[in-house]
Amino acid sequence: MKINKSKLNNELREFLNLSPTSFHATEQLSKLLLTQGYKKLYEEDEWVLEKGGKYFVVRNQSSLIAFIMGRSDPVKYGVRMAGAHTDSPCLMIKPNPDITKNGYLQLGVEVYGGALLNPWFDRDLSIAGRIIFQNSSGKLHAKLIDFKRPVAIIPSLAIHLDRGANKNRSINAQTDIPPILMRTKNKQNFRQILDSSFLSNGESVIDYELSLYDTQKAINIGISEEFLVSARLDNLLSCYVAAKAISVADQEHNCILVCSDHEEIGSVSSSGSDGPFLESVLDRMIGNDLVRNRAMKRSLFISCDSAHAMHPNFKSLHDERHQPLINEGPVIKVNAKQRYATNSVTSSVFRKICSDADIPLQTFVSRSDLGCGSTIGPIVSARLGIPTIDVGIPQLAMHSCRETAGVKDPIFLEKGLTTFFEYREPVAITNY
Numbered sequence: 001m002k003i004n005k006s007k008l009n010n011e012l013r014e015f016l017n018l019s020p021t022s023f024h025a026t027e028q029l030s031k032l033l034l035t036q037g038y039k040k041l042y043e044e045d046e047w048v049l050e051k052g053g054k055y056f057v058v059r060n061q062s063s064l065i066a067f068i069m070g071r072s073d074p075v076k077y078g079v080r081m082a083g084a085h086t087d088s089p090c091l092m093i094k095p096n097p098d099i100t101k102n103g104y105l106q107l108g109v110e111v112y113g114g115a116l117l118n119p120w121f122d123r124d125l126s127i128a129g130r131i132i133f134q135n136s137s138g139k140l141h142a143k144l145i146d147f148k149r150p151v152a153i154i155p156s157l158a159i160h161l162d163r164g165a166n167k168n169r170s171i172n173a174q175t176d177i178p179p180i181l182m183r184t185k186n187k188q189n190f191r192q193i194l195d196s197s198f199l200s201n202g203e204s205v206i207d208y209e210l211s212l213y214d215t216q217k218a219i220n221i222g223i224s225e226e227f228l229v230s231a232r233l234d235n236l237l238s239c240y241v242a243a244k245a246i247s248v249a250d251q252e253h254n255c256i257l258v259c260s261d262h263e264e265i266g267s268v269s270s271s272g273s274d275g276p277f278l279e280s281v282l283d284r285m286i287g288n289d290l291v292r293n294r295a296m297k298r299s300l301f302i303s304c305d306s307a308h309a310m311h312p313n314f315k316s317l318h319d320e321r322h323q324p325l326i327n328e329g330p331v332i333k334v335n336a337k338q339r340y341a342t343n344s345v346t347s348s349v350f351r352k353i354c355s356d357a358d359i360p361l362q363t364f365v366s367r368s369d370l371g372c373g374s375t376i377g378p379i380v381s382a383r384l385g386i387p388t389i390d391v392g393i394p395q396l397a398m399h400s401c402r403e404t405a406g407v408k409d410p411i412f413l414e415k416g417l418t419t420f421f422e423y424r425e426p427v428a429i430t431n432y
Helices: 007-017 022-035 190-198 233-248 277-286 289-297 344-356 377-384 409-422
Strands: 039-041 054-059 063-068 079-085 090-101 104-112 125-134 140-146 180-183 204-214 219-221 227-230 254-260 300-304 331-333 362-364 388-392 403-406
Touching: 007 022, 007 219, 007 227, 007 233, 007 409, 022 039, 022 054, 022 063, 022 125, 022 140, 022 233, 022 254, 063 233, 063 277, 079 233, 079 277, 079 377, 079 409, 090 190, 140 190, 190 204, 227 233, 233 254, 233 300, 233 403, 233 409, 254 277, 277 289, 277 377, 300 344, 300 377, 300 409, 331 344, 344 388, 344 409, 377 388, 403 409
Parallel strands: 039 054, 079 254, 079 300, 300 388, 331 362
Antiparallel strands: 054 063, 063 254, 090 104, 090 204, 104 180, 125 140, 125 204, 219 227, 227 403, 331 388
């Protein structure tokens, strides 16, 4: 069987197609965990946790934490944690979005995260997210929506009207990217469109968090179909692979998967990694601060986020000795300024785990004259005092609305995370 026809890759593409927003991704992850025997908990309830039990909890419909109450002692064997993020750069629709010009209804949008804007032009765009609506009796409800078909487009300006477009084009996020929704000569507005498309008589939209997305499906491409091309690979690929790993892990050790929202805008929110969500779950799992602090010393957090694969057309923008390649294994990410949380201890532990499972690894360091992005790794490490490593799948076109990765690397990463969750030895070095 060809590796690109593997069950994991087929499921991954389906997950990407069903997850146009962080809300939808969290819903799909929840469904996966339920099929694997995980029990959904609610933060407002009292929890009764049993040894060997498998649980998950959702916050804001956009962040999820799954955990296993292991049979082993967390002070001796630590807590095995992996984390990723559910959000991706996109164009979010403003609260009062209606722009009417020359008979067109357009939508005002705000750029979410560090998006590459050029690829958004001339795409078949749809709209998805969460609406809050009021029913006929005056009660408020939340609902996930998705038009599931192209409803908008951002047309490029013709080359005849912009002769310098291929030389020095710049994009004004306020004036150049409002998408066209329809031709209109009446007073119909966006909220009315939402009401008629998704609600029943007597119901009306009160507010929403909606974004545009490219409707082109995830697909394997290349002569040998060795590349995975999709929207939102950063970082839904890591979310799904990590969820698959913890879903099949045994119940020997205490394990946690955290999939947080708002990483692309700094993680500072109640459901982001710089908020209290993970700590509140750890308090319920482990108990008092002294025990938790002792357990953290023997724990390891693997921050799973995308890594920059070497771009063959721009090889000079990579450090010549650190040029990750697609389908050659996960990447350990290192940065002297701690933009990534990797250190020699955490790197060595992870290398040992992957070596035992025959998993290839690569290393990424930015050129010394270029900056780099960051991840949830340093945030979680600082908040919990937990040894942390940053690991990622190599990909091209990061933060585009269409990204490219490989079909082998998700399989390597899943095997690595499953081995990590089930590793029989402690996952930390403590004699230093």
